[in-house]
Amino acid sequence: MIELDKTDHIIVRALMRDARVTSKALGEKLGLSQPATWRRIKRLKDSGVISGRRLRLDREKLGLGVTVFLGVKLATKRRVSLEDFERAVSAIPEVLSVEHVLGLYDYRLKVVATDIPDFERVLRRRIMTLPGAGEVEANVLLSEERRPGPI
């Protein structure tokens, strides 16, 4: 496993805020040369600590006013049904993320929709009809914040 020092931590935090910051600008802030900063960033990427880049979009401005988290329990838990369920649920465009969890539910889904009636349509036509889907619990997202995490 890769060991990170304090400077790496600052670099990771800076890239989490803005992935487009140049190694030159970042280096100047840290008192490092551009090549030294670039090498550190490359090491973070090569080791998989920084696994990619994501575009942050304003969901509401795109007309997606509702985000709902669904807890889904499977009705049957054979191996085949898990795979069928996972394949089918991942193919739904309104489903942003699918997590296999252990506890009260089997899967946790993040779903977006234009409004509540649209969400109801997605839920009834796409989620409830999934192979193996059983009990579903819905919680409408009111606010969300990401924290920098333990670095």
Add this chain to the structure above:
Amino acid sequence: MLDDVDRRILRQYQAAPDASVAEIAERCALTAASCWRRLEKLESNGVILGHEAVVDWQALGFAVEVSLRITLDKTQTTAFDEFIAKARNVAEVLEIQTFLGKVDVRLSVIARDMAHYQEVYRAHILTLPHIADIEALMHIARIKSDEALPI
């Protein structure tokens, strides 16, 4: 506000956030200049909020991820604010979300291993104010995590 060309650009950009403006323009059959102008506009009116590096916490040795679904004691009017303010101080908390539904708040918590998780849970989570009930979901696997919006 957004036309089909804007949506096409966002779809391509979302699928390949590392791509250059020239590459995005080519995929959308636009000139680089007009693609660049549209991207500028999408940023200035806040549709594109930014670019963030995605950190793989597992690569940093955080093997355990738990989703804590928390019900608060809402007889206290300040319960939400006080809970969230304190939760922000816990380094291992990656996400704080508030909901309308059965669950009030959800915390995404990471830890190095189960022993570390137990330590975080006892010392930093259970001591948060106004908790009425906690349910834990342990992450097993991410099936879909690109978070790509249906644009």
